[in-house]
Amino acid sequence: MLPKIPTGINGLDEITGGGLPQGRPTLVCGSAGSGKTLFSTEFIVRGALQFGEPGVFMSFEEKAEELTLNVASLGFDLAQLQADKLIRLDYVRIDRQEIEETGEYDLDGLFVRLGYAIDSIGAKRVVLDTIENLFGGLNNEGILRAEIRRLFGWLKEKGVTTIITGEKGDGTLTRHGLEEYVSDCVILLDHRVISQISTRLLRVVKYRGSMHGTNEYPFLIDEDGISVLPVTSLTLDSPVSSDRLSSGITALDKMLDGKGFFRGSSILVSGTAGTGKTSVAASFANETCLRGQRCIFFAFEESPQQICRNMHSIGMGLQAHIDAGLLQFNAVRPTINGLEMHLVTIHKAVKRFRPSVVILDPITNLTTVGAMSEVKSMLIRLIDFLQTEQITVMFTALSLNTVVHEQTDEGVSSLVDVWLSIKDIEFNGERNRGLYVMKSRGMRHSNQVREFVITENGLDLLDVYLGEEGVLTGSAREARQLREQTGLVLRDHAVSRKDREIERKRAVLEAKVVSLRQEFESVQEELNRNYVEEELRNDVMEQNRARMTQIRHNDDETQTGPKQ
Amino acid sequence: MTEPETTEQQDPELYELRLYVAGNTPKSLTALSNLKRHCQEHLNGNYTIDVIDLLVQPQLAEDDQILAIPTLVKKVPEPIRKIIGDLSNEEKVLVGLNIRPAKK
DSSP: OOOEEOOOOOOOOHTTSSSSTTEEEEEEEEHHHHHHHHHHHHHHHHHHHHSSEEEEEEEEESSSHHHHHHHHTOOOOOOHHHHHHEEEEEEOOEEEGGGGEOOOOOOOOHHHHHHHHHHTOOOEEEEEEETTHHHOOOOOOHHHHHHHHHHHHHHHHHHHHEEEEEEOOOSSTTTTTGGGGGEEEEEEEEEEETTTTTEEEEEEEETTSSSSSSEEEEEEEETTTTEOOOOOOSOOOOOOOEEEOOOOOOHHHTTTTTTOOOTTOOEEEEEESSSSSSHHHHHHHHHHHHOOOOEEEEEEEOOOHHHHHHTTTTTTHHHHHHHHTHHHHHOOOGGGSSSSHHHHHHHHEEEEEHSSSEEEOOOOGGGSSSSHHHHHHHHHHHHHHHHHTOEEEEEEEEESHHHHHHTTTTGGGGGGEEEEEEEEEEEEEEEEEEEEEETTTOOOOOOOOOEEEEEEEEEEEEEEEEEEEEOOHHHHHHHHHHHHHHHHHHHHHHHHHHHHHHHHHHHHHHHHHHHHHHHHHHHHHHHHHHHHHHHHHHHHHHHHHHHHHHHHHHHHHHHHHHOO | OBBOOOOOOOSSSOOEEEEESSOHHHHHHHHHHHHHHHHHHTTTTTTEEEEEETTTOOOHEEEEEEEEEEEEEESSSSSSSESOOOOOOHHHHHHHEEEOOOOO
């Protein structure tokens, strides 16, 4: 196993499987402005600060003061490090004007200088930046080549790990063919501008006796120095979680099995312009911060102030989260750098801030700096990285009003775990928003369209009205609801009228019953009276007849008796 | 290791010459003997020669910006000039030291 020493440069040690070959020279080459000097300075400074390995920086280009000034912006205090005897800067000035060559010479002076510098601080690391400048100052190329070869051999013997920088030549790695002498490790830095957007790239051309990443890796130079992003450690074995995160919209959580998103999942919110994608994203961010977790919001369209103001109008106080250090906005125009650089930037920001939620709004704007397929490949890598870190990510995507586009929002719809689609529902002379859960892996989710409303108290989803005319939204839904209410009132009214009528009829009938009874009674009375009269008359007649009989009997008895 | 070889002081232009070497290598010895010869022939004794061995005083390599060995440095009179090599080419040495060929 080849012994290696870590450079301390973000990401480089991953690509090289541990760092640079220990005690051997490494060639770092690249065109002007590709970051060679910075690369080597960082190697020396990190070595001194993080790994306790003092270093000598021998510059053939920049004076020590210039170098100190140049890297001060990265927070490297070379003057202090020199005072602490952790590094030593040596500026080698070669002025052709004042040098005349006569006859044989060697570079023992350089050896003595370097040797003295190394010994004075016990250096383990050495940088020669850029030794090829010797070729500009001295004429005898034969001697130079022999001496440089001897120098590298001597450095190996000394056991110091060396970086030699070299300017890229025409068709060769370096102008003067230094790669011939440095055969252990060669790193190429490149600075490419494609359609006016620059990308810095790093490639390990050669690493004798060691496995190494062979791709071109984008890297970033910022206030923390160099960060290289290893982008192809893409195995599908990231950890999964069954924890759930609320989306910040209660009704939406309800659609997602009542609990919200899985932690570490990726969520796509797509929709046409003005459908409230950013609001959904902001609401998720807001909810995350309310839970006391961190969130990074990458805005490619609006400034943080703009988003804060806009979200304030719908009842979200994002500024408070920013002040509390829970929410970080990272607003850049997509065109500020290439896709790879965006990826590196996101990577770095995430590594530093350690959020639990990342939001990108909107990813569709990235297509201004790359083709769709490139954006997709970038997002794959991003999702992959975030999943490994168990970070939930929400993308928003602008979909155009074309049918073709619908299923292929940046082609990422197949990558994401949850896809929310917000659609315009144009009906009855107005536009309303409808939200569907197109997919949601691993949970029972609603297949219903919900009306998505934005109020000053936040976002909400309403059940759409399903009537005989189909799905109704917006004012049509409200009208329909009003109509139903009217119907109800009318029906109530009708019912009570009928009740009253029945009451009335009953009263009428009851009145009739009373009068009939009275009539009956009078008839009965009449009839009774006749009957009594008859009886009376019969009685009277009987009495009369009896009296008559009596009277007659008296006569008869006197007359008829004897007649017999 | 200094060997001042000042003789007469009539000429106001005194040449201060330093020869940097690293140990007694053949190249250094050749350079030193060549230098002495050129000076005797052209400078009429208005010169000093310091021979500095960097193996003994390595810190001077940085201070005087020495790379190649041997290096001859003319500090006075101005401008500072450096001549590297074994000083075998007389013409170049004289031009390098801004010495106009001594014409009496």
